[in-house]
Amino acid sequence: MNIQWYPGHMTKAKRAMKEDIKLIDLIIELVDARVPLSSRNPDIDELGKGKGRIILLNKSDLADEAANDRWMEYFKAKGFHVIKVNSRSGAGLRQLGQVVSEACREKIERDRRRGILNRPVRAMVVGIPNVGKSTFINSYAGKACAKTGNKPGVTKGNQWIRLNKTLELLDTPGILWPRFEDQSVGIRLACIGSVNDDILDRTELALELIKFLCERYPENLRERYEMDTEHPEEGLAQIARFRACLLKGGELDYEKAAKLFFDDFRGGRLGRITLELPEE
Ligand SMILES: Nc1nc2c(ncn2[C@@H]2O[C@H](COP(=O)(O)OP(=O)(O)OP(=O)(O)O)[C@@H](O)[C@H]2O)c(=O)[nH]1
Numbered sequence: 001m002n003i004q005w006y007p008g009h010m011t012k013a014k015r016a017m018k019e020d021i022k023l024i025d026l027i028i029e030l031v032d033a034r035v036p037l038s039s040r041n042p043d044i045d046e047l048g049k050g051k052g053r054i055i056l057l058n059k060s061d062l063a064d065e066a067a068n069d070r071w072m073e074y075f076k077a078k079g080f081h082v083i084k085v086n087s088r089s090g091a092g093l094r095q096l097g098q099v100v101s102e103a104c105r106e107k108i109e110r111d112r113r114r115g116i117l118n119r120p121v122r123a124m125v126v127g128i129p130n131v132g133k134s135t136f137i138n139s140y141a142g143k144a145c146a147k148t149g150n151k152p153g154v155t156k157g158n159q160w161i162r163l164n165k166t167l168e169l170l171d172t173p174g175i176l177w178p179r180f181e182d183q184s185v186g187i188r189l190a191c192i193g194s195v196n197d198d199i200l201d202r203t204e205l206a207l208e209l210i211k212f213l214c215e216r217y218p219e220n221l222r223e224r225y226e227m228d229t230e231h232p233e234e235g236l237a238q239i240a241r242f243r244a245c246l247l248k249g250g251e252l253d254y255e256k257a258a259k260l261f262f263d264d265f266r267g268g269r270l271g272r273i274t275l276e277l278p279e280e
């Protein structure tokens with residue numbers, strides 16, 4: 001499978017990010033807890049040199065709890081401030097204020113030495129498309145300031161949101177990178193809905209995910225679709241039969257089955273699943 005999605009607004013967004021980085025103190029990077037490594041944009045480390053850094057392990061409610069703990073340890077060991085959150089419910093966000101002051105301690109002290117009191121911390125919220133940046137901002141602000149939606153590419157331009165006297169957040173469009181060196185990264189990002197899947201072969205993608213789940217989470221497939229997980233190559237047909245996805249002539253509608261399957265997976269209806277682990 002060759003997965004690629006780099007629409008024009010992302011080129012613009014990346015340029016804007018390079019400009020805005022001069023104005024900010026802190027980068028709040030959201031990663032998707034189901035794919036914490038594949039969902040990290042390799043450009044951020046370079047771009048964010050010298051800035052405070054916080055990683056939010058978002059959508060942790062959709063990921064395997066044991067895996068979440070391992071990923072927390074992984075990022076801590078790399079020296080990041082990291083919090084496990086669910087931006088939709090707000091779980092975990094209460095810790096953020098404290099972590100922001102820790103991550104910006106140097107800046108706050110520098111300000112104090114120069115006699116600048118109470119200048120707000122300016123943070124840029126970054127991450128790949130659909131990872132939950134705008135949802136996080138709304139949840140943290142306690143009101144709907146930023147537009148959200150369950151598809152990639154909802155936010156098209158930068159928007160400053162002034163939360164309170166101590167923190168200002170910059171919402172940014174999710175960006176990918178022009179080429180995935182490793183196609184398994186592209187596949188994982190497509191599975192979680194960070195790549196526009198109208199341009200993809202959804203049935204092929206579904207087969208990839210079914211294969212993985214048959215190995216790692218067979219119980220989840222059995223429970224949801226009564227699937228015979230010994231035969232992953234038959235998995236999509238089984239889903240089509242189980243959910244009665246039929247074409248006019250009575251043949252199986254694989255395209256529809258794949259769509260239902262991804263809706264189930266992305267909506268957490270297959271249970272809590274993590275697609276990659278730190279040591280892999
Ligand atoms: N279950 C769950 N869903 C979440 C969480 N955070 C965000 N979502 C959902 O994920 C979808 C995408 O959220 P957005 O906030 O629009 O994502 P974004 O990162 O701003 O996306 P772009 O603007 O396209 O880059 C929405 O349907 C949210 O409701 C979370 O922690 N848990």
Ligand SMILES: [Mg+2]
Pocket residue numbers: 133134135147148154155172173174
């Ligand atoms: Mg957004």
